[in-house]
Amino acid sequence: MLLEINNLYFSHTKDKPLFQNLNLGFEEGRIIALAGESGCGKSTLLNLIYGLLDWESGEIIFNGTRLLGPKGNLVPGEAEMKLVAQNFDLMPYATVAENVGKFISNINLAQKKETVLELLEVVGLQEFAGVLPKYLSGGQQQRVAIARALSVLPKLLVLDEPFSNLDFSRKIELRERLFRYVKQHQISLIISTHELQEIMPWLDQIVILQDGRLIQNESPEETYKRPYNSYVAKLFGEVNIFSEEEAADFQLPKFSYYPKEIKISDHGTEAELLESRFAGNHYWNKVRVKNKELIMYTDEKVEGNIKVSFE
Numbered sequence: 001m002l003l004e005i006n007n008l009y010f011s012h013t014k015d016k017p018l019f020q021n022l023n024l025g026f027e028e029g030r031i032i033a034l035a036g037e038s039g040c041g042k043s044t045l046l047n048l049i050y051g052l053l054d055w056e057s058g059e060i061i062f063n064g065t066r067l068l069g070p071k072g073n074l075v076p077g078e079a080e081m082k083l084v085a086q087n088f089d090l091m092p093y094a095t096v097a098e099n100v101g102k103f104i105s106n107i108n109l110a111q112k113k114e115t116v117l118e119l120l121e122v123v124g125l126q127e128f129a130g131v132l133p134k135y136l137s138g139g140q141q142q143r144v145a146i147a148r149a150l151s152v153l154p155k156l157l158v159l160d161e162p163f164s165n166l167d168f169s170r171k172i173e174l175r176e177r178l179f180r181y182v183k184q185h186q187i188s189l190i191i192s193t194h195e196l197q198e199i200m201p202w203l204d205q206i207v208i209l210q211d212g213r214l215i216q217n218e219s220p221e222e223t224y225k226r227p228y229n230s231y232v233a234k235l236f237g238e239v240n241i242f243s244e245e246e247a248a249d250f251q252l253p254k255f256s257y258y259p260k261e262i263k264i265s266d267h268g269t270e271a272e273l274l275e276s277r278f279a280g281n282h283y284w285n286k287v288r289v290k291n292k293e294l295i296m297y298t299d300e301k302v303e304g305n306i307k308v309s310f311e
């Protein structure tokens with residue numbers, strides 16, 4: 001196990017404990033998402049792992065070493081662990097390339113230059129090599145910090161919401177290059193996000209926190225198909241949630257159905273169409289079935305009343 005969290009207790013304030021007996025393990029070489037609603041404790045957990053906060057009791061073991069937290073260790077983070085938080089801590093008077101190369105040895109300057117260029121390419125900032133950080137946007141600065149963290153080839157890279165400052169097209173480019181790079185270099189990655197859907201194809205494991213509690217820790221497929229509760233299902237985007245009574249009334253085996261899991265079917269239940277709107281790669285439809293409003297996606301625009309089935 002690369003990282004182990006055992007019986008961890010932590011509170012920001014006395015009256016409101018955040019983690020109570022948290023237990024969690026991360027295996028080496030994996031890409032792991034830490035997900036949950038805003039305020040569930042993602043950033044706090046990452047800061048604890050990186051040694052920026054002291055915990056009350058329990059232990060965090062990284063690569064066989066028991067971590068100490070700031071009280072016991074003045075320099076946060078182990079040599080083989082890097083965190084890129086939401087404040088990027090760049091050197092203001094050094095160029096982008098110098099920032100990226102900060103931790104790379106000067107013994108072989110040609111090699112250093114090549115590595116810096118490769119990393120700038122990974123984060124899509126080649127043309128900014130000679131620019132000072134203050135001329136970059138927040139999202140660009142964050143990418144410089146990611147490239148700098150990658151430069152030391154850490155065993156574990158911890159990224160706190162790395163795509164939050166990026167527009168959609170940049171996000172798609174960066175995430176693919178970044179995930180390929182970490183896999184190629186056997187870097188384990190923990191990435192906090194509230195946009196799970198966007199990084200799903202690259203994930204090996206999803207850890208879900210709700211109010212500081214670990215509520216699910218499984219593969220992306222398992223988590224998506226069998227969410228522990230409605231809170232988990234909602235992290236994957238739009239979803240129809242059924243109460244126990246409703247599920248019984250509809251004779252459904254599950255409590256949640258994604259909009260794609262409701263289909264038009266001649267053998268289905270009568271549904272009243274309320275709206276059908278073009279949404280790009282599907283039509284977004286609102287229908288009423290047995291007095292319950294449901295969202296379903298279809299390939300074609302829906303007209304007139306229909307029958308629907310649940311898959």
Ligand SMILES: Nc1ncnc2c1ncn2[C@@H]1O[C@H](COP(=O)(O)OP(=O)(O)OP(=O)(O)O)[C@@H](O)[C@H]1O
Pocket residue numbers: 012013018036037038039040041042043044045194
């Ligand atoms: N320095 C602090 N002092 C007191 N409470 C704090 C502090 N930092 C965070 N909290 C509280 O701890 C809880 C967890 O916060 P945290 O920032 O870890 O959540 P998060 O899941 O990362 O949220 P987000 O997705 O918005 O970044 C929240 O209720 C937050 O208000």
